[in-house]
Amino acid sequence: MAVQPIRLFGDPILRSRAVEVSTFDKELRTLVSDLTDTMLEAPGAGLAAPQIGVGLRVFTWNIDGEVGHLVNPTLELSEEQQFGAEGCLSLPELTYDCRRALSVVANGFSMHGEPITISGSELLARAIQHETDHLDGILFIDKLDTEARKHAMKTIRESDWFGLEKPTIKVSPHATNGFGF
Numbered sequence: 433m434a435v436q437p438i439r440l441f442g443d444p445i446l447r448s449r450a451v452e453v454s455t456f457d458k459e460l461r462t463l464v465s466d467l468t469d470t471m472l473e474a475p476g477a478g479l480a481a482p483q484i485g486v487g488l489r490v491f492t493w494n495i496d497g498e499v500g501h502l503v504n505p506t507l508e509l510s511e512e513q514q515f516g517a518e519g520c521l522s523l524p525e526l527t528y529d530c531r532r533a534l535s536v537v538a539n540g541f542s543m544h545g546e547p548i549t550i551s552g553s554e555l556l557a558r559a560i561q562h563e564t565d566h567l568d569g570i571l572f573i574d575k576l577d578t579e580a581r582k583h584a585m586k587t588i589r590e591s592d593w594f595g596l597e598k599p600t601i602k603v604s605p606h607a608t609n610g611f612g613f
Contacts, residue, residue, distance in 0.1 A: 434466050434469060435469050435470045435473045436466050436469075436484040436485070437484070437485075438470065438474065438479075438483050438484060438521050438522060439482065439483050439484065439485055439522055440522055440593055440594070441522055441523050441588055441594065442594065442595065443485075445482045445485055446482055446483070446522055446566070446569065446571065448482065448569050449567070450480075450482055450487045450488050450489045450490075450566075450567040451487060451488060451489065452488075452504050453489060453490060453503050453541075456503075456541070456543065456544055456545035460488075460503070460543050461543045461544075463481060463486055463488065463490060463543075464490060464492065464501045464503075464543040466484060467479050467480075467481060467490065467491070467501065468492045468501065470484055471492050471493075471521075472499070475494070476494065477493060477494055477555070477559045478492060478493040478495075478559040478562060478563040479491065479492050479521060479563070480563045480566030480567055481567075482566055482567065482569075483521060483566060489503065489504045489567045490504075490543075490567075491505070491563035491564070491567065495552075495555050495559055496555070498556075500550065501542070501543060502540040502541070502550060502560075503540050503543060504540045504541055505538050505539070505560070505564050505567070506538070506539050506540065507536050507537070507539075507560065507564055508537040508539075509535075509536055509561070510534050510535040510553075511533075512533070512534040512535070513534055514531070514532055514534045514558065515530070515531050515532075516529060516530070516532075516558065518530040518532075518558060518562065518572050519572075520571065522571070523571065523572075523573065523584075523588065524591070524593055525591070526573070526584060526587060528572070528573070528576055528580050528584055529580070530558075530572050530575050530576060531575065532557065532558050532561050532562075532575075533557060534553055534554065535551070535552065535553035535554075536550075536551070536552055536557040536560050536561060537549060538550040538551075538552075538560050538564070573585070
């Protein structure tokens with residue numbers, strides 16, 4: 433449908449817990465389309481609705497040529513861990529090693545309200561965990577050790593993009609918290 437601007441670190445919606453989708457309608461299908469178009473244009477391995485200013489529990493992914501989406505995800509994480517490079521479209525040009533579960537089983541819904549289960553490991557597991565964190569207001573830099581997080585914050589403060597004017601938050605009729613996101 434349309435490529436949307438990606439919200440950058442410092443935008444309050446990135447630190448807010450997204451609300452569950454309760455209506456599977458045309459607006460939700462448009463949101464999934466916009467998320468997919470924006471993610472592919474960026475390009476990125478995933479994109480969560482808050483990253484384009486919509487506070488709903490929806491994300492997309494693009495791993496090894498597989499493009500998908502999940503609404504209202506819940507995760508079952510393996511005890512086995514992986515440690516590897518991670519970045520984020522809301523934190524341009526930052527990459528740090530981050531610890532995640534090696535594999536994940538994600539349950540949720542399609543944009544049509546049909547139940548979906550996604551099982552994945554390594555990069556797909558990392559992307560699903562990263563995007564689900566976005567829905568909870570958590571950024572990957574929150575998962576870094578103290579020294580790496582200090583370095584990341586210094587790099588962010590010195591970046592050209594930090595502190596740029598942010599676009600207005602989109603209001604959705606799905607919102608139930610009274611704040612529009």
